[in-house]
Amino acid sequence: MAESIHLEVVTPSGPIVSDDVDIVSAPGYGGDFGVLANHAPFLSTIKIGSLVYKKDGKENFLMVSGGFCEVSNNKITFLVESAESGKEIDVDRALRAKERAEKRLAEAKTQTEKINMARAQAAMQRALARIRVAEKHGK
Amino acid sequence: MPSLKDVKMKIAGVKKTAQITKAMNMVSSARLRGAQMKMEAFRPYAGKFNEALHSISSNMKSGAFALMQEREVKTVEILIVTSDRGLCGSFNANIIKMAEKLMNKYEAAGKKVTLVCVGKKSNRYFRKTGKVREKFVDIMGNFQMFNARAIAQDVAANFIAGGSDEVHLIYGSFISVARQLPKTMPFLPVKSVEAEDAGKTETKQAGDYIYEPSPEEIMDVLLPLYTNVMVYNAMLEVGASEHAARMTAMDNATKACKDIISNLTMVYNKARQSAITGELMDIVGGAEALKG
Structure with missing residues (x-):
């Protein structure tokens, strides 16, 4: 593990991570992708999901919500609307949010409210991603 | 000459005003710290965002996207961001004055102006x-990204639908605690980099990027995000400027109160003295009369 890539995760409420890491894996537009040192310039949108980076053999998990990421000059920058590490996540709250979203999705089908449905789906995805990240962190 | 009692009451009243302005000053300075921190936390995001947008848009035609489309300008929309509350000096008045000037300029040129x-x-x-097409009030207190998004x-929807052909953004930019200036910025259509800083040859290997999905699809996601970032930034700056302006205004008000109090105290003392002198004269006069 001689070479590393510089990872930066920036959100509207400030930078979250700025570190040299070995590998980064993130939920991209066409599915999860991994980035190692000296990757070719790359630009992708980011979906809601978990971002994993490895440093000194230790895996770290972050829950990220929509945004995009840029790789250039051995530097990977994530610009996302929010990012939370496993220990920051309130699992109970995420579970509640999931239930709420489930209920809304069930109701939305009868009301056929497209906008609310999309919002509930996004909320659901966020909740699920949070729960997953929190679980991994707990292990 | 006002009576002693009147002056005394007035002094008490001004003292109370000073207390309030002092408190407002302190509240604002505490809030300013929060707003300033929020603003500073957002800067790296906005900076990186612009960088990325520029590197993509530099090799793309601007006409391809609804938000970058340049049309003949018939309707101009002005997006004005001010605070919800007053008592912050000329801060809001300056923004409004600037907006009005811009409005008059476009109207004189025969364009229709709408306001948000x-x-x-x-x-x-x-x-x-x-002329107000849409208003968003009572959100400056504790705003979040989703307010800006709305x-x-x-x-943007109005722009795409043809309701406006050009949008300008006016807000109070935060320069320092002592200085806030109204600022106008072109908002829509989003200009591509070539138009903005032609002459600079800093296109950093933009063509070599691997895009996922296609650059066009990425732009479809990025452009609306870009507008969010601009609005959110304006709101953050107005938030910080408002508190900074109020701090200065309230500090001045407190000083003015102190001046008034010292003047009134002088008047009070003079009135008291002349009353005492008058009484003494009476007593002395009475005693003289008895003697005689």
């Missing part, structure tokens, strides 16, 4: 003109 007001103060001022989406 963010913050109570601008809405209250422009309400009567009948505003940006509304303005």
Whole structure:
């Protein structure tokens, strides 16, 4: 593990991570992708999901919500609307949010409210991603 | 000559005012710290965002996207961001004045002007003109990204639908605690980099990027996000400027109160002295009369 890539995760409420890491894996537009040192310039949108980076053999998990990421000059920058590490996540709250979203999705089908449905789906995805990240962190 | 009692009451009243302005000053300075921190936390995001957008848009035609489309300008929309509350000096008045100037300029050129007001103060001022297309009030207190998104989406949708051909953004930019200036910025259509800084040859290997999905699809996601970022940034700056302006205004008010108090105390003392002198004269006069 001689070479590393510089990872930066920036959100509207400030930078979250700025570190040299070995590998980064993130939920991209066409599915999860991994980035190692000296990757070719790359630009992708980011979906809601978990971002994993490895440093000194230790895996770290972050829950990220929509945004995009840029790789250039051995530097990977994530610009996302929010990012939370496993220990920051309130699992109970995420579970509640999931239930709420489930209920809304069930109701939305009868009301056929497209906008609310999309919002509930996004909320659901966020909740699920949070729960997953929190679980991994707990292990 | 006002009576002793009147002056005394007036002094007490001014003292109370000074207490309030002092408290407001302190509240604002505490809030300013929070707003400033929020603003500073956002800067790296905004900076990186612009970088990325520029590197993508530099090799793309601007006409391809609804938000970058340049049309013949018939309707100009002005997005005005002010605070919800007053008592912050000439801060809001300056923004409104600038907006009005811009409005008059476009109207003189025969264009139609519509307004979108963010913050109570601008809405209250422009309400009567009948040009306000949309207003967003009572959100400056504790705003979040989604407030900005709602505003940006509304303005962008109107632009795409042809309701406006050009959008300008006016807000109070935060320069320092002692200085806040109103600022105008072109908002829509989003200009591509070549148009902005032609001459600079800094296109950093933009063509070599691997895009996922296609650059066009990425732009479809990025452009609306970009408008969010602009609006959110404006709101953050107005938030910080408002508190900074109020701090200065309230500090001045407190000083003015102190001046008034010292003047009134002088008047009070003079009145008291002359009353004592008058009484003494009476006593002395009475004693003289008895002697004689």
